[in-house]
Amino acid sequence: MGGTGLLAATANATRAAARTRRARAAGGDGTPEQIHLTWGENPATGVVVSWASPEPATRPRVRIGQRVIKAEPRQYTDGINGETVWTYHARVDGLRPGATYAYAVTADNDSDAADPFTATFRTAPHGRAPFRFTSFGDLATPNTAWVLSYGQSAYAVEVVESFQPLFHLLNGDLCYADLNPTVQPEVWRDFGNNNQTSAANRPWMPCLGNHEVEFDNGAQGFTSYLTRYTLPDNHVTGFGGRWYSFRIGSVLFVSLDADDVVYQDAGAFVTGPAALAPAASTGHPAIEPGTSFYVRGYSGGVQTAWLERTLAAGRDDPAVDWIIVQMHQCACSSSATGNGSDLGIRQQWLPLFDRYGVDLVLNGHDHDYERSFPVRGADTNVGHEVATGAVVNTLRPHPVTTTDNGVFDTSQGTVHLTLGCGGTDANLDDYGTDTADGQHQAKVFTQANRPAPTSTADVFTRAGAGAVEDASWSAKRDTSTGYGIAVFDVHPDPEDFGGHTSITVTQYHAVGADPVNPTTGAKGAPTPDYTEFETFTLIRPRRA
Ligand SMILES: [Fe+2]
Numbered sequence: 001m002g003g004t005g006l007l008a009a010t011a012n013a014t015r016a017a018a019r020t021r022r023a024r025a026a027g028g029d030g031t032p033e034q035i036h037l038t039w040g041e042n043p044a045t046g047v048v049v050s051w052a053s054p055e056p057a058t059r060p061r062v063r064i065g066q067r068v069i070k071a072e073p074r075q076y077t078d079g080i081n082g083e084t085v086w087t088y089h090a091r092v093d094g095l096r097p098g099a100t101y102a103y104a105v106t107a108d109n110d111s112d113a114a115d116p117f118t119a120t121f122r123t124a125p126h127g128r129a130p131f132r133f134t135s136f137g138d139l140a141t142p143n144t145a146w147v148l149s150y151g152q153s154a155y156a157v158e159v160v161e162s163f164q165p166l167f168h169l170l171n172g173d174l175c176y177a178d179l180n181p182t183v184q185p186e187v188w189r190d191f192g193n194n195n196q197t198s199a200a201n202r203p204w205m206p207c208l209g210n211h212e213v214e215f216d217n218g219a220q221g222f223t224s225y226l227t228r229y230t231l232p233d234n235h236v237t238g239f240g241g242r243w244y245s246f247r248i249g250s251v252l253f254v255s256l257d258a259d260d261v262v263y264q265d266a267g268a269f270v271t272g273p274a275a276l277a278p279a280a281s282t283g284h285p286a287i288e289p290g291t292s293f294y295v296r297g298y299s300g301g302v303q304t305a306w307l308e309r310t311l312a313a314g315r316d317d318p319a320v321d322w323i324i325v326q327m328h329q330c331a332c333s334s335s336a337t338g339n340g341s342d343l344g345i346r347q348q349w350l351p352l353f354d355r356y357g358v359d360l361v362l363n364g365h366d367h368d369y370e371r372s373f374p375v376r377g378a379d380t381n382v383g384h385e386v387a388t389g390a391v392v393n394t395l396r397p398h399p400v401t402t403t404d405n406g407v408f409d410t411s412q413g414t415v416h417l418t419l420g421c422g423g424t425d426a427n428l429d430d431y432g433t434d435t436a437d438g439q440h441q442a443k444v445f446t447q448a449n450r451p452a453p454t455s456t457a458d459v460f461t462r463a464g465a466g467a468v469e470d471a472s473w474s475a476k477r478d479t480s481t482g483y484g485i486a487v488f489d490v491h492p493d494p495e496d497f498g499g500h501t502s503i504t505v506t507q508y509h510a511v512g513a514d515p516v517n518p519t520t521g522a523k524g525a526p527t528p529d530y531t532e533f534e535t536f537t538l539i540r541p542r543r544a
Helices: 002-026 152-163 181-199 223-228 302-316 343-348 350-355
Strands: 033-039 047-053 061-064 067-070 072-077 084-092 100-106 117-122 131-136 167-170 204-206 244-248 251-255 322-326 360-363 369-372 375-379 383-385 396-399 407-409 415-419 441-445 467-470 474-477 484-491 500-509 531-541
Touching (some): 033 117, 033 204, 072 223, 131 415, 181 204, 251 302, 302 322, 302 350, 343 350, 369 500
Parallel strands (some): 251 322, 322 360
Antiparallel strands (some): 047 084, 383 467, 484 500, 500 531
16 A cells, blocks of 8 residues: 555656646646536536636637537635636537536646546436436535545545436535635635546536635625536526526426525634734735624525426426425434524425425535435424523424335425535534433524624634424434435336336445544544445326
């Protein structure tokens, strides 16, 4: 191992030195890195190839077959450290459904121009065809110099490849650059280069989480994210990239930004006692202790209106059986050490999920795995304030069954999965229990937890959720590890379940990866070994 590592390191150093010489000669290093795919407007016929380069690229482009596609450059200057980031986006359209393509990414000042980066990808199938996708959130980077980064992040990317999904859903909190505010571009770079192992071979479709909210980077702090990703058009002026939908076969995927509706304040935050001082070149003033970037309500209801239109159109479309929603924060999480559930989602979006029969909701935010029973409607006035014991209406999602027999008809209720099990160093697989009755118990944010002073001068904190409820919706929780990946196999043909179409879901988990197991106290380490935790099947009647 040691010898091989040394050889590889020597080869890398030689290659890097040669790259630097060539880049200087060409005037800037335009070598592509952080290469990743997203779906185009129609996943059956198009993808977008996106990447970055250390310095501006000259004639950045993608070659695919005989075609050369010019990339659109997009750049931004980080609002805290003042560094400029150069990214490129090439829209590849007019492809055949269900086909495999090889592509190359290069530029005139690509130091690897003689042998540019190449990879292959597959377009989505046309019509009611089976396909597989995978999901987790809260990935971080493998560079442990950064807050919340951890080696599991590399194994998490590799395990996506091992399942060879058509695409991957990355449920927010991508790399936690906001927690490393003076080096945000460097954290994003490590994230992008780690992801490239999989995301250059198949689309990785992200959603925004609370840690994508960065100080001095745009109206909602999303500039780092929005510059790096080209996502399907939501046709909402002023809010591009923040939410979107796409259809593959019989499934409508809807990706939301729950930052817009949650009560919890969990974006960028200066705890103090020191202020956060942006580089002088940015012209931005110091950010004082106790400042948080709270964006709840930023779309003014526009996202929710879009969601309703999108769900209504989906349920109206005879080609759509399934509606699957991706968003970062949770309506149904009972992590005790994590964030818990948020009333904002329950108030604004769960009634729409009920009305239009959303089948499945995929979240991140809590670094664990939890599955709900199918839920529809709400139990009212069943929560209480932790501080006072007063009754509080948490709009607890109502389970339509509490029989955990492994097959759930999601035309009767929506299943929620918490999948914040990507790769951070902060596992949260410690769950709430009501000591009075032994039931699963969830914390619920019912109001904004804005920064408050502590007993230490100039140091501020944000409180956890203030209410609790017996989580009658909570079906299954993985107490053995906070790391895993969910694998979804869509079977559009109804042969197995008498007129029902089905999705088989299997959660694989990385036992031993917890830095500290919250139940046993055992110390663990990153592991490439993912084993099956549970499997279950979702069914619903096939559309005519
Ligand atoms: Fe989060």
